[in-house]
Amino acid sequence: MKKIMFLSSFTLMSLFLGESKVLAQCANVNFDCRAAGYTQTSCPSGGVRCPTDNSLWYCPQNTAFCEVGYILNSDMSCTKNKVSGKTPIAVVAYLDGKGGGQAISLEDLPAQVMMASGVTIPDSYEETSFAMTGVKSCEKTQLLINSGDKSKFPAAWAAYEYAPAAAPNTKGKWCIPDVGVLFYARRAYAAEIDAAIKNLNAEEFTDYYWTTSLTEKRGMYSFHFVKDDGITTSYGYYDRNYKIRPVIEF
Numbered sequence: 001m002k003k004i005m006f007l008s009s010f011t012l013m014s015l016f017l018g019e020s021k022v023l024a025q026c027a028n029v030n031f032d033c034r035a036a037g038y039t040q041t042s043c044p045s046g047g048v049r050c051p052t053d054n055s056l057w058y059c060p061q062n063t064a065f066c067e068v069g070y071i072l073n074s075d076m077s078c079t080k081n082k083v084s085g086k087t088p089i090a091v092v093a094y095l096d097g098k099g100g101g102q103a104i105s106l107e108d109l110p111a112q113v114m115m116a117s118g119v120t121i122p123d124s125y126e127e128t129s130f131a132m133t134g135v136k137s138c139e140k141t142q143l144l145i146n147s148g149d150k151s152k153f154p155a156a157w158a159a160y161e162y163a164p165a166a167a168p169n170t171k172g173k174w175c176i177p178d179v180g181v182l183f184y185a186r187r188a189y190a191a192e193i194d195a196a197i198k199n200l201n202a203e204e205f206t207d208y209y210w211t212t213s214l215t216e217k218r219g220m221y222s223f224h225f226v227k228d229d230g231i232t233t234s235y236g237y238y239d240r241n242y243k244i245r246p247v248i249e250f
Contacts, residue, residue, distance in 0.1 A: 069192025
């Protein structure tokens with residue numbers, strides 16, 4: 001009877017985590033925990049302990065546990081604080097309400113112009129309303145990437161080719177943030193994000209940064225981060241040299 005109860009309980013947990021294949025292997029005393037995905041030493045957001053090695057856990061990558069100001073790690077998991085065995089790559093800056101969001105990098109990229117002289121913005125590129133609600137960071141960055149090489153759209157390519165040294169596999173996944181992402185992050189959650197940046201000894205926001213938001217065909221919105229005074233928002237002509245603080249979607 002005890003054996004039946006154990007299998008029933010484990011089956012329910014396996015189904016919940018989408019790990020039903022593990023169940024058939026659990027009776028094997030030579031079960032390879034690491035090969036089956038039990039690679040973590042703990043799960044701050046909940047997980048399953050390996051049946052043959054209690055020092056290893058399987059942690060589902062569930063972004064429902066993310067909050068603005070949390071750390072996004074290289075395995076795309078969110079944690080409130082640094083966790084042994086995980087590598088921080090960004091800080092959550094925006095949540096889409098559907099279990100995903102965008103996290104902002106821990107470092108600035110060197111200043112770049114948005115577009116080279118004589119280059120025009122793609123006709124399909126939509127303008128941003130004065131409500132500052134645009135959150136299509138990667139969609140707009142990709143549109144620029146598809147419209148020309150790095151000599152034509154230096155800022156977009158700088159973000160696209162970026163990857164933290166600790167997570168080179170994320171190259172091609174970073175984008176210039178849309179204006180709504182930075183506006184949302186700085187107006188409502190500056191304290192939480194700045195605290196995480198400081199705790200990670202990451203680079204603080206101190207300069208002008210590009211966004212992907214187009215304003216009246218004359219330029220892109222930029223954000224000026226003023227220490228202790230919040231932010232100011234303006235538009236910068238395409239040939240201005242502003243920094244980039246990439247974001248990654250999760």
